Every structure is written in C-alpha cells, then in structure tokens.
Amino acid sequence: MTTKTATGRGWVPHAVMIPLAIVSIFPVWWMFVTSLRPENDIYSSLPWPGSPTLDNYTYAMDSIAVWPMLRNTAIYAVTSTLAQMLTAVLAAWAFVRWRFPLDKLLFALIALTWLVPFQVVMIPNYILVSRLGLVDNLLALLLPNMVSAFAILLLVQSMRSFPTEVIEAAEMDGAGHWRVLWRVVVPNLRAPLAALAILLFISTWNDYFWPLLLTRSENSTVIQIGIQMFLTEEGNQWGPLMAISSLACLPVLAIYIALQRQVIDSFVKAGMR
Amino acid sequence: MKTVRHLLLGAIAAALPFPAFAQMAPAIEEPVTIRFYNYNLASAGLGREGTLEMLGTFAEANPLINVEGVPVPSSEVMSRVQADVIAGQGPDIAQIIFADLGYLVENFGVPALDDIAPAEELDEHLSGMFPRGIELARVDGDLYGLAYVFSTPVLFYNADLFIEAGLDPDQPPRTWEDVSAAAIAIHEATGNPGLLTGIFGPSAYDWLYQGFLRSNGGRVMSEDRGTMMFAEPEAVEALATLRAIAQAGAMPLVPSSSAIEAMSSGNAGMYLQTSAVQGALLRGAEGNFDLRAAPMPTFGDQQATPTNSGSALVIMTQDPVRQRAAWELMQHLTSDYGYTVITSQIGYVPLRQNAVTSEEYLAPFLRANPVVQPNIDQLDSLVPWVPLPGPSYRQILTVMMNASEQAVFGADDNIETILADAQSRAQSLVPR
Incomplete structure (x- = not known):
C-alpha cells in the first residue's frame, strides 16, 4: 500500500513538470526547425521542416559579419562576467567581514543603483566614453559593465550564510583575510557563483541598447545587433533570423549545460534557506 | 528611450549654436x-x-x-x-x-x-x-x-482566395465599398481575414492613416499644423467604413508584423500596406498562391490621396x-x-x-x-505625410492612433465621441 502511494505521488510532479518542460522547450525547438525551413515553407505549421535546408544559415553568414559579431559578443560577455564576479566577490567580502563608517549607507546606495535602469545612465556613460575616444571600441562596451550591484547583493547574502566557525578555524590556523576568501570561502560558494556567472553572462550576451549606441560598424558590434538586422521595414526575414538566433543561443546553452549541477544546487540551497 | x-x-x-x-x-x-x-x-x-x-x-x-x-x-x-x-x-x-x-x-x-x-x-x-x-x-x-x-500604399490581394470566395481577381476592389464587400465574402467563404491594413498597430506611425482620411476629404491636422482635425465628420465616416468590416469579423486587429505573415502565408484576402513589403510578400507567395496588387481604394468617386x-x-x-x-x-x-x-x-x-x-x-x-x-x-x-507638431509629436501620435484603433475595433459604437475626446487631448499637446 505504501509502495502504491509513493508511486502515485511520484507521478504528480512528473505530470506537472513534463508539460512545463514541453512549453519551455517548444520555442527553442520551433526556432531550430524554422531555421531549417526553405523560404517558401517558412510559415508551415508542421513541427519539423518538410525539406530541411541550411540555406538560411548560409544566407545569414553571407549577409552579415556573423563570426566577428559572435567573437565580440563572447569577449564582451566573458570579460564583463569575470570583472563583475571579481568586483562582486571583493565588495561582498568587505561588507560581510568588516564594519566601517557608513558601511550600511554605502551598501544601501549600491542596492539603490540596482533599481536605476541602465537606459537612464546610458547617455552620460556614452558622453564619457566618447570623450575618452572609445566610441566603436570593445573596451567602452565593457567599462560601465565591470561592477554589478545585483551580483554584490547576491554574494553578500551567500557570504552572510557562510558558517563563521569555518572562517574562524582558518584564521586560527594563521590564514589572513585574503587567503580565507580565496582558499576557504570562494571554493565553498561554487554553486551561487556558478548561478551568478550564468545570469551575468546571459544578461551581457543579450545586451542590445548599449552596443547599439556605441558601435559604428558590423565588425565591431555584437550578435544581438546582427539578429536585429533581419527585422526590417520591408518585412522580417524569419529564416535567417532564426538561423542567426540559433547560433547565438548555442554558447549560452553550452555554458548552462556545463554548469547545470551547480546552478541546480544553488537554487535548491536558496530554496532551503 | x-x-x-x-x-x-x-x-x-x-548645446546647439543655431547659427545664421x-x-x-x-x-x-x-x-x-x-x-x-x-x-x-x-x-x-x-x-x-x-x-x-x-x-x-x-x-x-x-x-x-x-x-x-x-x-x-x-x-x-x-x-x-x-x-x-x-x-x-x-x-x-x-x-x-x-x-x-x-x-x-x-x-x-x-x-x-x-x-x-x-x-x-x-x-x-x-x-x-x-x-x-x-x-x-x-x-x-x-x-x-x-x-x-x-513608397505609397498598395492593396495587395490573394487571387486564390478571391476565386474561392466567388470573386473575380481580374477585377480587384476599386472603392472602399468594394473592399468591404470582398473582405466579408472572403471571410465567410474561407474563414480567413478578408482585410488587413497597416493603419493600426504599435509600429504603424500615421502615414497610412493620413492618406486614408485624406482620401475621404479629411485630414489629421490643419495645413499650418496648429489644429488637430482627426475628429471631423470625414474622419468619422472613413473609420465607420473600417468598423463595419471589423464588426462583420472580416478584419481582425493584428500588429503589422503579424499582418505581413498572415498575408505572406496565404491566410488573408487583402492587405493595404506600403509597397515596400512587396518583396517579403512575394517570397511567401512564391509557389503557394497568386499575389497581386491594386492601387489604394477610393471613397466613392473621390480620388484616392495616397501618402508616402x-x-x-x-x-x-x-x-x-x-x-x-x-x-x-x-x-x-x-x-x-x-x-x-x-x-x-x-x-x-x-x-x-x-x-x-x-x-x-x-x-x-x-x-x-x-x-x-x-x-x-x-x-x-501623392500627398505628403505631414509630421505631427511640437516636441510631443510622439504622444500626439499615440493618442490619435489609439483612438482610431478604439473607434474601429472597440466595443463602443460612438466613434464621434472617441475621436473628439482624443482630439481634445492631442490638441493640448500642440505648441501654442
């Protein structure tokens, strides 16, 4: 009887999760399928391409500088993510381990900047980088994106819940703050750091307005601008649009798959807390 | 933005010097x-x-x-x-x-x-x-x-759906009365939208709307761009024509991109839109259906006044x-x-x-x-697409186009009141 009940209960989550998974996967599937459809079959409602073709990929690559755009996006996303992670770890560690004058005010101010949309500060940032002569330069894309208030807040929460006994034990063994941070705390925060890395990476990878304002040519811009180039006044080119979107998704999917376990761990632990 | x-x-x-x-x-x-x-x-x-x-x-x-x-x-x-x-x-x-x-x-x-x-x-x-x-x-x-x-507005039509509805594709609709009859016939015979237009939707601007009203003797504002006029009787009459088609179920409200897709995939009878989308429509029609084009329809015997x-x-x-x-x-x-x-x-x-x-x-x-x-x-x-006045021109555009959309597709039959109310709000945004 117990076995029957357990089995019955086991089906309930699956009954909920399977339809949810299908709903989540369907748009991605439809994107890949549409990217493989020939032009005169682009509006077909069949869930697979009738006569699969790579023409849309060829056309997209011939029409715009796909590889330079993907390279620029990757450099921008990776460096921005690493910079934000580094600054967030150091800032969070400072807020968690030290009491200093106006620390709470400073923390509140950082938290408040999270509420200011980037569009509001975009023009002052733009004027600044243009005066520095950095327009149409990858460095200018990166500069205002080296610190993330969201990342600091998230890591402060994670570090606050880190067992102080472990830190004190390390300090008793003679480890300084720097050593405690990098040898004790950070290795044990792999799950939240992985989740944060993915969120930051995706956010930068999908960035549109800042590169739109800053870049001047195809070879210096990012893939999101390239995707937009297939949405035109004269009608959208769905086949190439889906092809380029599929290519743009692959790195994000790969990173998610690589860090999947840490992300799930992080969310599970966050839920338990 | x-x-x-x-x-x-x-x-x-x-920042600007405004020199002579x-x-x-x-x-x-x-x-x-x-x-x-x-x-x-x-x-x-x-x-x-x-x-x-x-x-x-x-x-x-x-x-x-x-x-x-x-x-x-x-x-x-x-x-x-x-x-x-x-x-x-x-x-x-x-x-x-x-x-x-x-x-x-x-x-x-x-x-x-x-x-x-x-x-x-x-x-x-x-x-x-x-x-x-x-x-x-x-x-x-x-x-x-x-x-x-x-470009100028063109009435694209699906000749195959015309035939299916018992209409002659060699005699495309010339007036808005013809368009209305054809749209309803196509909808009843095929279940597809009979008519879609580029007048409405978030990215439509007002270029086509201006031409549509002017074809019936109306205009969205005075010649000196100082007085909004989109609630005048000519505008009300023009929108009533579209409302009748919408009420008959032959013209749903769809955004511009969806309208292009519906027409490209052969699922709409007619589509009034800039000729610039012709390439996209031809790509969808190739091998699927017979796409044709006719000039912008007239109101009765009045001459159509297409805008750009x-x-x-x-x-x-x-x-x-x-x-x-x-x-x-x-x-x-x-x-x-x-x-x-x-x-x-x-x-x-x-x-x-x-x-x-x-x-x-x-x-x-x-x-x-x-x-x-x-x-x-x-x-x-051709008559020019006249820019709306003042620094709040985008708000005027939104007020005007939302009202026109509501007048055609909304639940309220009182088009005059909807337009008059919007005109009054738009006028308050015009620089004095």
Missing part, C-alpha cells in the same frame, strides 16, 4: 570625412546591399570625400542622433523618417537646403524630380531635405565644407542612377521622371516588373 529623448531636449537646445546659415563651400579641395546615418545599412539584405553599392560608386567618383556609413535601425535614428549631438559626434547627413522630420527641424538647428545649397545647383537637381516628391521634405514652407527611399511612407536625406552639419560633401552625396543618392538602384534593388519608388523613362536606367526593369507601375502612377496624386 522616449523618456530619455525628452530629458535630453533641453541639453540639445543648449551661410552657403556651403563651393567645392571640396581637401580630403574630408562625413558621417552618414542610414537605416538601410542596419538591415541585412537588399536595402543594405543597394546602399553599399551606391556608396561605393560615390567613393569612386569623389575620391576626396570619405563617407562613414553608420547603420542605425529606423526606430532608433532620433535617439541616436540626439545622443550623438550631445556627445559632439552628430551625423553630417542622416536618413530621417518623415514622421521625425518636424521634430528634427524644430529642435536641432538643421539648415534648410534653400539656405545652404547654391540656388542654381538646387534648381538643376530638383528639376528632374516628380514635383510632389519634392514637397515631401518641406516643413512649414522650407525644404530641409530630399525624399530618399519611400519612408524617409528623407537631411544635411545636419553646420560646417560649410562638410555641407558640400553631404550635398554631393545627397545628389548622388537621388540621381537617376541612385533611383535606379533604389527601385530595382531595394524596391522603393523612383522619384525622377528621367530614371523612369530612360532605357539607360529603369525602363527595362519596369517593363519586366509591371507590379511597380501602380506605385509610380500614384505619384501624381
């Missing part, structure tokens, strides 16, 4: 680089390729002028221009959508072509253009640019040498050669009579592609 734009207006006004305009330099004697904002360059495909070709031939003919073509999506041109003007990196010449032209002229100290271009050169260049085309870039009497890539979609080239620089370089580029892009590329490769309307008739330019192409001809024929009755 809209909010940012308005916040920046004061800064722009302070002197004429441009007589010639280019030293190498000069000009920045050209262009939205065709921001799209993949024919628009970009055609533009690059024209810039290439210009570079060959003008070795002292280097043109830095900056791709900017059409929806972002104004935001980008404003940000760059403040940063001291504004464009020397820009492709500006007609809806934004009034705002640009009123707030950016844009020089009028009449003031900066030598009169004889300007007259000579304009002499070969369709007179109504020249008027498109005139604001309050002054010429601020030259119409560049633009599209953009103008505007010189923005104050520097006489750069103005000369930009003027040379402007002439090249709107020459017989330029319009040959624009029409045959990008798909817009040629604005030069000689380009249309000359065997050297477009005549062979037009013989091979008769579908372009209704567009050219409509140039004789």
Whole structure:
C-alpha cells in the first residue's frame, strides 16, 4: 500500500513538470526547425521542416559579419562576467567581514543603483566614453559593465550564510583575510557563483541598447545587433533570423549545460534557506 | 528611450549654436570625412546591399570625400542622433523618417537646403524630380531635405482566395465599398481575414492613416499644423467604413508584423500596406498562391490621396565644407542612377521622371516588373505625410492612433465621441 502511494505521488510532479518542460522547450525547438525551413515553407505549421535546408544559415553568414559579431559578443560577455564576479566577490567580502563608517549607507546606495535602469545612465556613460575616444571600441562596451550591484547583493547574502566557525578555524590556523576568501570561502560558494556567472553572462550576451549606441560598424558590434538586422521595414526575414538566433543561443546553452549541477544546487540551497 | 529623448531636449537646445546659415563651400579641395546615418545599412539584405553599392560608386567618383556609413535601425535614428549631438559626434547627413522630420527641424538647428545649397545647383537637381516628391521634405514652407527611399500604399490581394470566395481577381476592389464587400465574402467563404491594413498597430506611425482620411476629404491636422482635425465628420465616416468590416469579423486587429505573415502565408484576402513589403510578400507567395496588387481604394468617386511612407536625406552639419560633401552625396543618392538602384534593388519608388523613362536606367526593369507601375502612377496624386507638431509629436501620435484603433475595433459604437475626446487631448499637446 505504501509502495502504491509513493508511486502515485511520484507521478504528480512528473505530470506537472513534463508539460512545463514541453512549453519551455517548444520555442527553442520551433526556432531550430524554422531555421531549417526553405523560404517558401517558412510559415508551415508542421513541427519539423518538410525539406530541411541550411540555406538560411548560409544566407545569414553571407549577409552579415556573423563570426566577428559572435567573437565580440563572447569577449564582451566573458570579460564583463569575470570583472563583475571579481568586483562582486571583493565588495561582498568587505561588507560581510568588516564594519566601517557608513558601511550600511554605502551598501544601501549600491542596492539603490540596482533599481536605476541602465537606459537612464546610458547617455552620460556614452558622453564619457566618447570623450575618452572609445566610441566603436570593445573596451567602452565593457567599462560601465565591470561592477554589478545585483551580483554584490547576491554574494553578500551567500557570504552572510557562510558558517563563521569555518572562517574562524582558518584564521586560527594563521590564514589572513585574503587567503580565507580565496582558499576557504570562494571554493565553498561554487554553486551561487556558478548561478551568478550564468545570469551575468546571459544578461551581457543579450545586451542590445548599449552596443547599439556605441558601435559604428558590423565588425565591431555584437550578435544581438546582427539578429536585429533581419527585422526590417520591408518585412522580417524569419529564416535567417532564426538561423542567426540559433547560433547565438548555442554558447549560452553550452555554458548552462556545463554548469547545470551547480546552478541546480544553488537554487535548491536558496530554496532551503 | 522616449523618456530619455525628452530629458535630453533641453541639453540639445543648449548645446546647439543655431547659427545664421551661410552657403556651403563651393567645392571640396581637401580630403574630408562625413558621417552618414542610414537605416538601410542596419538591415541585412537588399536595402543594405543597394546602399553599399551606391556608396561605393560615390567613393569612386569623389575620391576626396570619405563617407562613414553608420547603420542605425529606423526606430532608433532620433535617439541616436540626439545622443550623438550631445556627445559632439552628430551625423553630417542622416536618413530621417518623415514622421521625425518636424521634430528634427524644430529642435536641432538643421539648415534648410534653400539656405545652404547654391540656388542654381538646387534648381538643376530638383528639376528632374516628380514635383510632389519634392514637397515631401518641406516643413512649414522650407525644404530641409530630399525624399530618399519611400513608397505609397498598395492593396495587395490573394487571387486564390478571391476565386474561392466567388470573386473575380481580374477585377480587384476599386472603392472602399468594394473592399468591404470582398473582405466579408472572403471571410465567410474561407474563414480567413478578408482585410488587413497597416493603419493600426504599435509600429504603424500615421502615414497610412493620413492618406486614408485624406482620401475621404479629411485630414489629421490643419495645413499650418496648429489644429488637430482627426475628429471631423470625414474622419468619422472613413473609420465607420473600417468598423463595419471589423464588426462583420472580416478584419481582425493584428500588429503589422503579424499582418505581413498572415498575408505572406496565404491566410488573408487583402492587405493595404506600403509597397515596400512587396518583396517579403512575394517570397511567401512564391509557389503557394497568386499575389497581386491594386492601387489604394477610393471613397466613392473621390480620388484616392495616397501618402508616402519612408524617409528623407537631411544635411545636419553646420560646417560649410562638410555641407558640400553631404550635398554631393545627397545628389548622388537621388540621381537617376541612385533611383535606379533604389527601385530595382531595394524596391522603393523612383522619384525622377528621367530614371523612369530612360532605357539607360529603369525602363527595362519596369517593363519586366509591371507590379511597380501602380506605385509610380500614384505619384501624381501623392500627398505628403505631414509630421505631427511640437516636441510631443510622439504622444500626439499615440493618442490619435489609439483612438482610431478604439473607434474601429472597440466595443463602443460612438466613434464621434472617441475621436473628439482624443482630439481634445492631442490638441493640448500642440505648441501654442
């Protein structure tokens, strides 16, 4: 009887999760399928391409500088993510381990900047980088994106819940703050750091307005601008649009798959807390 | 972005010197680089390729002028221009959508072509253009640019659905009464929408709406752009025609991109939209259904007055040498050669009579592609898409188009009240 009940209960989550998974996967599937459809079959409602073709990929690559755009996006996303992670770890560690004058005010101010949309500060940032002569330069894309208030807040929460006994034990063994941070705390925060890395990476990878304002040519811009180039006044080119979107998704999917376990761990632990 | 734009207006006004305009330099004697904002360059495909070709031939003919073509999506041109003007990196010449032209002229100290271009050169260049085309870039009497890539509204129709509904595809609807009857017949016979239009939806602007109202003797505002008039009886009557079709279930409210898709996939009977979408529709129709086109419908015996979609080239620089370089580029892009590329490769309307008739330019192409001809024929009755007034022109646009949408698709039958209320709100946004 117990076995029957357990089995019955086991089906309930699956009954909920399977339809949810299908709903989540369907748009991605439809994107890949549409990217493989020939032009005169682009509006077909069949869930697979009738006569699969790579023409849309060829056309997209011939029409715009796909590889330079993907390279620029990757450099921008990776460096921005690493910079934000580094600054967030150091800032969070400072807020968690030290009491200093106006620390709470400073923390509140950082938290408040999270509420200011980037569009509001975009023009002052733009004027600044243009005066520095950095327009149409990858460095200018990166500069205002080296610190993330969201990342600091998230890591402060994670570090606050880190067992102080472990830190004190390390300090008793003679480890300084720097050593405690990098040898004790950070290795044990792999799950939240992985989740944060993915969120930051995706956010930068999908960035549109800042590169739109800053870049001047195809070879210096990012893939999101390239995707937009297939949405035109004269009608959208769905086949190439889906092809380029599929290519743009692959790195994000790969990173998610690589860090999947840490992300799930992080969310599970966050839920338990 | 809209909010940012308005916040920046004061800064722009302070940053611009608004000088008295002197004429441009007589010639280019030293190498000069000009920045050209262009939205065709921001799209993949024919628009970009055609533009690059024209810039290439210009570079060959003008070795002292280097043109830095900056791709900017059409929806972002104004935001980008404003940000760059403040940063001291504004464009020397820009492709500006007609809806934004009034705002640009009123707030950016844009020089009028009449003031900066030598009169004889300007007259000579304009002499070969369709007179109504020249008027498109005139604001309050002054010429601020030259119409560049633009189109007129065309009634696309699916001949297969016409046959299925018992209609004759060789006799396309001529009047709005014909359109209404055909739309309802198609909907009843096939279950598909009988009519879709580019009038409504978030990215529609008001270019087609202006032409639609003017075809029935109405207009959205007075000639001096000081009084909103979109609640006059002619406008009410015109929208009542569309409401009747919508009420019969033959015209659903769909955004522009969905309408193109519905028409391209053969799931709509008729589609009133800019001829610029012709390429996209033909790609969908190929091998699937028979796509045809007819001129913009009339109200009874009145003549249809199509308006234009599209953009103008505007010189923005104050520097006489750069103005000369930009003027040379402007002439090249709107020459017989330029319009040959624009029409045959990008798909817009040629604005030069000689380009249309000359065997050297477009005549062979037009013989091979008769579908372009209704567009050219409509140039004789073309009325300009007039920019809405003042710095709040986008809000006026939203108020007006939301009301027109509500009047056609809303639950309330009282079109007069809906439009009068919106007109009153829009009028309060017009500068006194």
